[in-house]
C-alpha cells in the first residue's frame with residue numbers, strides 16, 4: 001500500500017493492479033455518460049491536481065522505498081490535461097523513478113484533439129506508452145443515446161493518433177449497451193471500428209447499473225432493457241464473428257462478464273466463437289459466473 005491520501009473512490013483498469021496509482025486529477029471532466037456513476041459523488045468534482053502536490057507525493061513514495069515499476073495516471077480522463085502539464089508530470093515521474101517501465105492513463109478520444117502526433121510522440125518518449133480508451137461502442141446511434149460525446153469517427157481519429165505516436169491502445173467495449181433493439185448494430189459497428197483501428201488490446205465488459213438504470217434508460221424512450229445472459233452471448237458472438245483483427249489481445253474476463261474469454265485475435269477467433277456458441281447451446285456444459293460472483 002502506498003502512503004498517499006487519495007480522494008476516493010479511485011478506479012483503475014484491472015491490468016494496473018501492480019501499478020502506482022498517481023492521482024493527477026480528481027474525477028472526470030465530462031462526467032455525462034449515462035451508464036457511468038463512477039465519479040458522481042460530491043467529492044469527485046473534476047479538478048486537476050497542482051504539480052507541486054504531485055511532486056510532494058512522488059517524494060513521499062520515493063522516500064518510502066516501495067518498488068515502483070509502473071504508474072497509472074488517475075482519475076477518469078487525466079489525458080484532458082494540456083500537453084505541457086502532462087510533460088511536466090512525466091518529467092517528475094522520470095526524475096524520482098527513472099526505473100519506471102510503463103506509464104498509462106484513461107483517455108477520451110477528444111482528449112487528443114488538441115494534441116499533435118509530434119506531441120504525443122514526445123510524451124511516449126517520456127514513458128507514457130499505453131492509453132485505455134473507453135470507446136464503449138462503434139455505433140453512432142448508441143453513442144448518442146449514452147451521451148458519450150464521441151462518434152465512430154472521433155474514436156477512430158484518436159486511436160489512429162495513438163498508433164502513429166508509437167503508443168499502445170487498450171479499448172473497452174460495453175456488451176449490452178444498446179439493449180435488445182440496437183444489439184446487432186452495436187456489435188457490428190463496434191467490430192467495424194476495431195477492424196479499422198486495430199487496437200493492441202480489446203476488452204469487453206457487461207454494462208451494469210449498481211445505482212439503478214433509470215438515468216440510462218430515460219434516453220431510450222421506453223425501448224431499453226438489460227440483455228439476458230443468452231442475448232449477451234448472442235451479441236458477443238455477432239461481435240466476434242465480425243472482428244477481423246491481426247494481433248489484438250482480447251479479454252472478456254472482467255468481473256461483470258458471465259463467460260470468461262481470453263485470446264489473441266485473429267488467431268484464436270474460432271476457438272473463442274466455439275466457446276460462446278457452447279454457452280448459447282449448452283450452457284450447462286461450460287463454467288459461467290453466477291450472479292453473486294459478478295460486479296463492476
Ligand SMILES: C[S@@+](CC[C@H](N)C(=O)[O-])C[C@H]1O[C@@H](n2cnc3c(N)ncnc32)[C@H](O)[C@@H]1O
Pocket residue numbers: 011028035036037038076077106107108109132133134135136172173174205206207208209210256296
Ligand atoms: C473509469 S471509466 C474511465 C474511462 C474514460 N473516461 C473513457 O471514457 O474512456 C473506465 C471504463 O469503465 C467502464 N464502465 C463505466 N461505467 C460502467 C458501467 N455502468 N457498466 C460497465 N462498465 C462501465 C467503461 O467502459 C469505461 O470506459
Ligand code: SF4
Pocket residue numbers: 028029030031032033036037038039076077108134
Ligand atoms: S465513462 Fe469515462 S468519460 Fe464517461 S463519465 Fe465515465 S469516466 Fe467520464
